[in-house]
Amino acid sequence: MSEPTREQTVGFIGLGMMGYPMATNILKKGHALVAYDIHKPTLDGMRQLGARAGSGPADVASQASIVVSMVDTTAQAEEVILGPGGLLEGAQRGDVIISMSTIDPGMLRATHEKLAAKGVGLIDAPVSGMQKGAIAGTLKAYVGGDDAVLEKARPVLKTMTSEIVHFGPIGQGTTMKLINNMLCQVGWVLCAEALVLGVKAGLDPKLMVDSILKATGNSVAFEYMAPRVLKRDFDGIRLDITFKDVELQTQLAKSLKVPLPMVNLAQQVYQMARAAGLGSEDGVAVVKVYEQLTGVVVQA
Numbered sequence: 001m002s003e004p005t006r007e008q009t010v011g012f013i014g015l016g017m018m019g020y021p022m023a024t025n026i027l028k029k030g031h032a033l034v035a036y037d038i039h040k041p042t043l044d045g046m047r048q049l050g051a052r053a054g055s056g057p058a059d060v061a062s063q064a065s066i067v068v069s070m071v072d073t074t075a076q077a078e079e080v081i082l083g084p085g086g087l088l089e090g091a092q093r094g095d096v097i098i099s100m101s102t103i104d105p106g107m108l109r110a111t112h113e114k115l116a117a118k119g120v121g122l123i124d125a126p127v128s129g130m131q132k133g134a135i136a137g138t139l140k141a142y143v144g145g146d147d148a149v150l151e152k153a154r155p156v157l158k159t160m161t162s163e164i165v166h167f168g169p170i171g172q173g174t175t176m177k178l179i180n181n182m183l184c185q186v187g188w189v190l191c192a193e194a195l196v197l198g199v200k201a202g203l204d205p206k207l208m209v210d211s212i213l214k215a216t217g218n219s220v221a222f223e224y225m226a227p228r229v230l231k232r233d234f235d236g237i238r239l240d241i242t243f244k245d246v247e248l249q250t251q252l253a254k255s256l257k258v259p260l261p262m263v264n265l266a267q268q269v270y271q272m273a274r275a276a277g278l279g280s281e282d283g284v285a286v287v288k289v290y291e292q293l294t295g296v297v298v299q300a
Contacts, residue, residue, distance in 0.1 A: 004032035006092075010156050011035070011064030013057055013080050013087070014101075015042045017237065018127070019070035021134040022100075022160045024049060026068075028137075029159035034063045057081075061090030066156050067097050073244060074103040081111055081122075093119030096152045100141075102126045102181065102245055105171035105252065108144070112170040121149035124170060125157060126177035130224075130237070138162040142180075144173035175252065182249045185242050185283065186266040187221030192287035195229060195298045205230060206300045225284040230300040236282030243270045243279070 008031075012023040015037035023046060027033050033051040036059070037043045047053045054060035057080045061067050067087055071077050077099060081087045087097055097120065099108060105124070112122045123145030133139040140163040143150055150166060157164050167176050194217070198208045209226040212218055228234065246267045253260040269286060276292065278285045291297050 006063060006065045008032055009034055009064040011054070011060040011067035011087075012051075012070070013037070013060060013067065014070035014072075014076075015039070015046055016070070016072070017131055018134045019068075020046065021131065022068070022070060022127075022139070023051065025134075025137045026156065026159045027051060031156070031159065034060050036060050056085045057087045058085045058090035061087040061095070063090075065092070065095045066153060067091075067095070068100055068156065069097060070100045072101065072241060074101075074107050074248075077101050077103050078107055078111065082114060088115065088118065088120065091115075091118070091120045094121075096121040096123070096149055098122075098153050098156065099124045099174075100126055102177050102248070103174060104248060105144075105174045105178075106255070108171045108174060112145075121146065121152065122170060123149050123153055124173045125153070125164075126174050127161065128177065128180055134160070140165065142167055142173040142176040144168060144175070145170045178245065178249050178252060181245045182263060184221045184224075185246055185270075186262055187219055188225050188242075188284055188286055189266040189269050191219075191222050191225045192229075192269075192284075192290050195226065195287060196290040196294055196296060199296045199298050200294050205298050225287075228282065228284050229287050229298050232299060234281040234285040236284070238280055239270065239273055239283045239285055240279040242283035242286075243267070243274060246270060 010026050010031045010033050012035040023035055027050050034054050035046045035051045036054040043053050069080050071080055108124050115122045123143055125141040125143045127139035127141050129139040137160055139161045141157050141161045143166045167173050199205055249263050272289050273286045
């Protein structure tokens with residue numbers, strides 16, 4: 001059996017909490033995959049599933065005509081795509097890079113120009129749906145970029161998502177993702193305040209949560225947060241990542257001269273949580289800030 005060609009191979013950079021199941025779904029849908037992650041045991045696990053292991057971003061790009069980047073931060077994405085040993089070094093004219101991270105839209109626009117000068121396409125396609133959606137392959141992709149580049153990338157995106165929405169030029173998909181995240185992440189702070197207030201006032205935590213889940217105070221943010229808090233389950237997407245997203249939201253607003261007083265207040269609460277050593281816990285651990293201030297614990 002012959003080895004897959006570059007055109008038949010997908011590359012993947014960043015096998016974290018979201019990236020690993022996303023890359024797994026690419027394999028499950030029959031695509032050849034070459035992957036890279038700085039964490040060797042994770043890369044070994046992907047190789048056991050049938051992927052080839054690249055030695056770095058440039059090596060991955062040399063073996064695949066479409067490459068997904070799913071790293072945590074703007075700085076990491078810039079390094080992976082444009083830095084020494086980055087994707088651009090291994091890419092060929094006509095290739096496509098899919099940036100699926102929640103990062104700075106301005107950086108994406110600048111990167112798009114540099115890649116276009118070398119004939120390499122870029123779309124941004126951050127996803128909504130959390131780890132559950134990544135595992136099930138039901139993520140929603142918010143896309144920015146040229147129509148033609150999106151069509152090249154669409155078969156790969158479809159292996160990881162159930163919905164692909166094109167919001168316009170490069171960066172617009174990430175802008176949409178930031179706004180969606182803003183509603184949830186600011187919502188978690190309000191949920192924390194409500195839960196702690198109720199417990200401090202003497203309400204039974206489980207009865208309170210069960211009632212809100214069926215009442216007008218319910219929200220997607222509450223549905224995700226409240227059951228986790230009751231179970232004291234704070235294993236998930238790191239609060240440091242939540243803070244990173246909120247920082248991107250405030251930066252975007254400043255660049256557009258849009259006031260976001262609620263988001264700025266929420267950012268300071270997340271900063272308090274980070275200062276208290278909660279950065280590696282799920283973002284909903286922000287409730288612990290209020291628990292520490294009030295002397296109560298929201299627990300079933």
